[in-house]
Amino acid sequence: MALRRIILAGLGLSVFAAAAVLAAGELLSAAAPHAIGEAPRDLAARTVQLRVNADATVAGWYAPGQAGHGAVLLLHGVRADRRAMLDRARFLKRAGFAVLLIDLPSHGESSGERITFGWREAEGVKAALAFLRQELPGEKVGVIGVSLGAASLVLARDLKAPDAAVLESMYPAIEDAVGDRLALYLGQPARHLSPLLLWQLPLRTGIGLEQLRPEAVLPALKTPVLIASGSADTRTPWHETLRLYAAAGQPKQLWMVQGADHVDLHAYAPSAYEAMVLAFLRRHLHGDATPRQAAR
Structure with a gap:
């Protein structure tokens, strides 16, 4: 039972992290209209x-x-x-x-x-x-x-x-910009999360990282x-x-x-x-x- 709880907790954490990364990607590229x-x-x-x-x-x-x-x-x-x-x-x-x-x-x-x-x-x-x-x-x-x-x-x-x-x-x-901000808000190890944000960029905007x-x-x-x-x-x-x-x-x-x-x-x-x-x-x-x- 303990192992099952650990596995379920790990899966839950993974789902939460994935959702957070997706939400961050949406927020970063969403338009910013103002009157x-x-x-x-x-x-x-x-x-x-x-x-x-x-x-x-x-x-x-x-x-x-x-x-x-x-x-x-x-x-x-x-x-x-x-x-x-x-x-x-x-x-x-x-x-x-x-x-x-x-x-x-x-x-x-x-x-x-x-x-x-x-x-x-x-x-x-x-x-x-x-x-x-x-x-x-x-x-x-x-x-x-x-x-x-x-x-x-x-x-x-x-x-x-x-x-x-x-x-x-x-x-x-753009790789520098994303990595710097992740490190600022979540600490230096968070730079390793950069690919999870960067892979969304072409999907959301149609623009490659090289551009x-x-x-x-x-x-x-x-x-x-x-x-x-x-x-x-x-x-x-x-x-x-x-x-x-x-x-x-x-x-x-x-x-x-x-x-x-x-x-x-x-x-x-x-x-x-x-x-x-x-x-x-x-x-x-x-x-x-x-x-x-x-x-x-």
């Missing part, structure tokens, strides 16, 4: 609906800037929306840049049924860049992408590259990049950021935000963030002669 509405008055932005294809649109806010200053596309992190980038939009607009904040596909008010960790979100990025180039012919265009937003830019296929890109807290490969490796395609992004991450980031550890920096082409900069975890780097260190990012964008988007700051 948002009009832009805050101080941004002086208009709402835009950008056509991605016959079945998909991307929602956003566009605020014009000063002629010759360039434009910046702002891309939020996973399960967020354009509102997460509002404070960045405000300081960029004060500096004269035009700004476009979008909801990535399957987020906010944009269409989409599954989060795909940058793969299909990249189509929304391409539509947004095309909008800015049509709206502002002759202006240079930069991108600031946070986590998923950064990956969505890097994973874009057949992309006419922007003139500068700030990549914040970006995962190098979700920003590190592998980053060299093809032919634009100046500023790669930033927190020194205490537990979801994208610093050694992974160093891998991304090594993979990126020149010109490139690296910025370690001391003490920051996987958080909003602008909110964590606003003065340092604005100084670093403005210097980078001015240098590449309108030829500002601001001296290069220390990369780390």
Whole structure:
């Protein structure tokens, strides 16, 4: 009887663990729609609906800037929306840049049924860049992408590259992203559970693991990049950021935000963030002669 109880308990635990893994897989890729509405008055932005294809649109806010200053596309992190980038939009607009904040596909008010960790979100990025180039012919265009937003830019296929890109807290490969989060929440041995989550990805999204490796395609992004991450980031550890920096082409900069975890780097260190990012964008988007700051 004791053996039978042990066997039954083991089976019950196995069923529970399998159900938990399946539920986690569903949660990770489920869409994150949010009602948002009009832009805050101080941004002086208009709402835009950008056509991605016959079945998909991307929602956003566009605020014009000063002629010759360039434009910046702002891309939020996973399960967020354009509102997460509002404070960045405000300081960029004060500096004269035009700004476009979008909801990535399957987020906010944009269409989409599954989060795909940058793969299909990249189509929304391409539509947004095309909008800015049509709206502002002759202006240079930069991108600031946070986590998923950064990956969505890097994973874009057949992309006419922007003139500068700030990549914040970006995962190098989906295997790293899943393993890091399992270790964070369940301890290092939980990394061995990664395959149980990763095998669901193609089934739920139709996307293979090999398609979700920003590190592998980053060299093809032919634009100046500023790669930033927190020194205490537990979801994208610093050694992974160093891998991304090594993979990126020149010109490139690296910025370690001391003490920051996987958080909003602008909110964590606003003065340092604005100084670093403005210097980078001015240098590449309108030829500002601001001296290069220390990369780390």
